[in-house]
Amino acid sequence: xxxxxxxxxxxxxxxxxxxxxxxxxxxxxxxxxxxxxxxxxxxxxxxxxxxxxxxxxxxxxxxxxxxxxxxxxxxxxxxxxxxxxxxxxxxxxxxxxxxxxxxxxxxxxxxxxxxxxxxxxxxxxxxxxxxxxxxxxxxxxxxxxxxxxxxxxxxxxxxxxxxxxxxxxxxxxxxxxxxxxxxxxxxxxxxxxxxxxxxxxxxxxxxxxxxxxxxxxxxxxxxxxxxxxxxxxxxxxxxxxxxxxxxxxxxxxxxxxxxxxxxxxxxxxxxxxxxxxxxxxxxxxxxxxxxxxxxxxxxxxxxxxxxxxxxxxxxxxxxxxxxxxxxxxxxxxxxxxxxxxxxxxxxxxxxxxxxxxxxxxxxxxxxxxxxxxxxxxxxxxxxxxxx
Numbered sequence: 001x002x003x004x005x006x007x008x009x010x011x012x013x014x015x016x017x018x019x020x021x022x023x024x025x026x027x028x029x030x031x032x033x034x035x036x037x038x039x040x041x042x043x044x045x046x047x048x049x050x051x052x053x054x055x056x057x058x059x060x061x062x063x064x065x066x067x068x069x070x071x072x073x074x075x076x077x078x079x080x081x082x083x084x085x086x087x088x089x090x091x092x093x094x095x096x097x098x099x100x101x102x103x104x105x106x107x108x109x110x111x112x113x114x115x116x117x118x119x120x121x122x123x124x125x126x127x128x129x130x131x132x133x134x135x136x137x138x139x140x141x142x143x144x145x146x147x148x149x150x151x152x153x154x155x156x157x158x159x160x161x162x163x164x165x166x167x168x169x170x171x172x173x174x175x176x177x178x179x180x181x182x183x184x185x186x187x188x189x190x191x192x193x194x195x196x197x198x199x200x201x202x203x204x205x206x207x208x209x210x211x212x213x214x215x216x217x218x219x220x221x222x223x224x225x226x227x228x229x230x231x232x233x234x235x236x237x238x239x240x241x242x243x244x245x246x247x248x249x250x251x252x253x254x255x256x257x258x259x260x261x262x263x264x265x266x267x268x269x270x271x272x273x274x275x276x277x278x279x280x281x282x283x284x285x286x287x288x289x290x291x292x293x294x295x296x297x298x299x300x301x302x303x304x305x306x307x308x309x310x311x312x313x314x315x316x317x318x319x320x321x322x323x324x325x326x327x328x329x330x331x332x333x334x335x336x337x338x339x340x341x342x343x344x345x346x347x348x349x350x351x352x353x354x355x356x357x358x359x360x361x362x363x364x365x366x367x368x369x370x371x372x373x374x375x376x377x378x379x380x381x382x383x384x385x386x387x
Contacts, residue, residue, distance in 0.1 A: 042173025126163030
C-alpha cells in the first residue's frame with residue numbers, strides 16, 4: 001500500500017457543484033476573514049498578498065521564521081519581496097526577544113520591516129502568552145501580522161492556546177488537507193487593506209500533473225492490493241516530478257472549479273474527528289519506541305472543546321537521529337514520509353535550533369482517508385528500522 005504524499009482526487013465531490021466563495025475557517029466564528037480569494041496553491045496565495053495588499057519599496061522587507069520551507073522563499077521571490085529572519089526555538093516557539101530586537105533594528109533604520117510572517121506548525125496555535133506578545137509587538141512597531149495556516153487550517157482555539165486567527169492576513173495551502181489536485185487561500189481581516197483582483201486561468205501543467213499523480217496512485221494501490229510485498233518505491237519519482245512542476249510557474253491563478261468543489265463540499269467536522277482519531281492511534285503505537293521522540297503535542301493536553309474545538313493535526317512529527325536513512329527505509333516500503341523541512345541554507349544562516357529541527361524530523365501523515373491498517377503499517381516499519 002502507498003501511504004503519504006498526494007491523495008486520491010475525489011471525483012464524486014468534484015462533480016458536485018458548489019459555487020460558494022467563503023471557506024468556513026473553524027476559528028472565525030465572528031466572520032472576520034470572510035474576504036477570501038481561492039488560488040491555485042499556497043505559494044501563489046502568498047504572491048497574491050504581496051503583490052496586491054502590501055506596498056513594499058526597494059529597501060523594505062518582511063520578517064520570516066528561520067525554520068521554514070523553501071516554498072515560502074520562492075513565493076517571496078515571485079512577489080518581488082525581500083525578507084529577513086527571526087529565530088524559532090527547538091520546541092517550535094518563537095524567540096520573542098530576537099523578534100523584538102529585529103523589529104527595533106528596523107525601526108532604527110527607518111521602519112523598513114513591513115510585516116511579521118508567522119507559521120502555525122503541525123496543527124498547533126500560539127499560546128495565550130505568545131499571542132499577547134506578538135500582538136503587542138505588531139502594535140508597538142506598526143507592522144501587520146501574516147499567519148500561515150497551511151498546517152493548521154482546521155484548528156481552532158483550545159485551552160491555553162487561543163492564538164490562531166489574530167493576524168491581519170491569512171494564507172494557506174488547502175490542497176494538503178483535501179482530496180483535490182490544487183488549491184490555496186488568502187484572506188484579509190475585516191479592517192485590513194484587501195483588494196479583490198481577477199486571477200489567471202486555473203489550468204496549467206502543475207494542475208495537470210497533480211491530477212495525474214492521483215490517478216497513478218490508484219494504479220499503485222491496485223498493485224499493492226494484489227501483492228502486499230510489491231516494491232512501490234518507483235512511485236516516488238512521479239510525486240517528486242509533480243512537486244517540481246508546482247515550483248516552476250508561480251503565476252497567481254484561480255483554484256480549479258473541481259478542487260473548489262471538493263474543498264467546499266468537505267465535511268470539516270468529520271475530517272477533523274478522523275484526523276484526531278488517526279493521530280491518537282499513531283501516537284499510541286510510537287510513544288514507547290526507543291530512539292523515537294515525538295515533537296507534536298499530545299491531543300489530550302489540548303483541552304478540546306466540542307466537535308469544532310481544538311487542535312486538528314496536520315501530521316505526527318517524530319525526531320530521530322538517522323532521519324535520512326529512515327526516510328529511505330520507509331520509501332522502500334511504500335511509505336512517503338515528509339521532511340519538514342530541508343532548510344534553504346544557501347539563502348540565509350538559520351539558528352542552531354532550526355538546524356536541529358530540520359536534521360531530525362519526519363512527519364507522518366494522519367490523512368482522514370486512512371484507516372488503522374495503514375497507520376499500523378507505518379508504526380511497524382519504524383519499529384523494524386529502530387531495531
